[in-house]
Amino acid sequence: xxTSLAMSGEKPEDGIRLTERQLRARRARSIAxxxxxxxxxxxxxxxxxxxxxxxxxxxx
Amino acid sequence: MSAMLSRAxxxxxxxxxxxxxxxxxxMSLVVFTAFVGLMIAPVHLHPVIALTALICIAVGAGAAGxxxxxxxxxxxxxxxxxxxxxxxxxxxxxxEALAFGVTLAVFSVVVLGLLVNVTAxxxxxxxxxxxxxxxxxxxxxxxxQNIVIGGAAGxxxxxxxxxxxxxxxxxxxxxxxxxxxxxxPPHFWALSLYRSADYARAGVPMLPVVAGLTETRxxxxxxxLVLAPLGATPWLLGYTGRLYxxxxxxxxxxxxxxxxxxxxxxxSHAASKQMFGFSIxxxxxxxxxxxxxxxxxxxxxxxxx
Numbered sequence: 604x605x606t607s608l609a610m611s612g613e614k615p616e617d618g619i620r621l622t623e624r625q626l627r628a629r630r631a632r633s634i635a636x637x638x639x640x641x642x643x644x645x646x647x648x649x650x651x652x653x654x655x656x657x658x659x660x661x662x663x
Numbered sequence: 664m665s666a667m668l669s670r671a672x673x674x675x676x677x678x679x680x681x682x683x684x685x686x687x688x689x690m691s692l693v694v695f696t697a698f699v700g701l702m703i704a705p706v707h708l709h710p711v712i713a714l715t716a717l718i719c720i721a722v723g724a725g726a727a728g729x730x731x732x733x734x735x736x737x738x739x740x741x742x743x744x745x746x747x748x749x750x751x752x753x754x755x756x757x758x759e760a761l762a763f764g765v766t767l768a769v770f771s772v773v774v775l776g777l778l779v780n781v782t783a784x785x786x787x788x789x790x791x792x793x794x795x796x797x798x799x800x801x802x803x804x805x806x807x808q809n810i811v812i813g814g815a816a817g818x819x820x821x822x823x824x825x826x827x828x829x830x831x832x833x834x835x836x837x838x839x840x841x842x843x844x845x846x847x848p849p850h851f852w853a854l855s856l857y858r859s860a861d862y863a864r865a866g867v868p869m870l871p872v873v874a875g876l877t878e879t880r881x882x883x884x885x886x887x888l889v890l891a892p893l894g895a896t897p898w899l900l901g902y903t904g905r906l907y908x909x910x911x912x913x914x915x916x917x918x919x920x921x922x923x924x925x926x927x928x929x930x931s932h933a934a935s936k937q938m939f940g941f942s943i944x945x946x947x948x949x950x951x952x953x954x955x956x957x958x959x960x961x962x963x964x965x966x967x968x
Contacts, residue, residue, distance in 0.1 A: 621673055625673045625674070628675050629674070632676065632681070634678075635678045635681070646774075650715060653712065654778075
């Protein structure tokens with residue numbers, strides 16, 4: 604969309620203004636995603652310590 | 664395209680809505696049965712790997728729940744019990760639920776395969792696929808046997824737990840699979856007896872809607888008569904001690920007594936509601952006793968040594 608706007612020379616719109624409730628909901632979702640990714644990183648780190656460096660090196 | 668975007672309302676979905684999409688109550692039973700499968704396996708699994716397996720199974724079950732809610736949003740909107748779910752209530756868009764479910768499904772299977780083992784990951788993938796494609800998309804709207812065959816998806820978690828520990832599948836987890844498989848019809852049909860109007864309005868061919876209340880009560884009794892002795896098979900085959908057998912047989916007898924009460928019920932649904940509630944307790948007690956049995960065997964074995 605950005606490309607097409609730039610190519611056509613149109614002035615970009617102001618965009619959507621989020622309400623207070625939408626901002627709060629988005630912030631909470633962003634935090635939840637960050638926490639989930641953090642847990643995943645920590646999980647991979649700890650499992651690597653538990654299983655050793657050959658964690659992914661095993662027969663199918 | 665910009666017109667389409669300007670019409671789209673920014674999401675107001677809370678974190679709680681996404682958790683609700685994962686059906687946490689169903690998830691808790693799935694995690695518990697998987698935990699039992701994992702704990703009774705004859706292989707000791709490192710606690711971190713066991714926890715990883717349980718997290719993956721929980722997330723996989725949540726993914727299946729979210730995808731089920733995405734596909735069944737039209738049905739859910741017509742049923743009192745489910746009308747307040749995030750999608751029919753308008754708090755989560757169907758596309759958001761689909762993306763959420765697919766992401767969780769892929770992550771749970773891949774992480775289980777990478778960090779635990781491929782057998783468990785394959786079983787989890789089969790469970791999610793079976794629940795979505797076979798039960799939700801195919802059977803649920805087309806046959807009164809929907810929850811009988813579809814119940815296989817709910818019965819697989821103990822096998823996934825066992826596979827996470829051993830990398831294979833044995834007779835014990837197959838018994839646990841069979842117990843949950845035969846438990847599912849009396850459990851769900853007891854609920855559908857007093858929700859049949861809801862299911863009829865939504866066009867879901869549940870047994871009471873298609874075959875009537877009397878036939879459903881008869882089928883509940885038949886399945887319970889199979890379930891009660893089946894619950895004791897882990898003891899009959901020598902996998903557990905006598906304490907498990909006593910509890911399993913007593914709980915099975917209580918299930919049969921309730922099924923008989925449901926069978927003779929005519930105008931009220933008191934016995935059906937009681938049976939639905941007790942069936943959850945029945946499964947919980949049976950699986951908890953397997954844990955107790957294994958723990959006591961390990962304890963006495965330790966004392967003897």
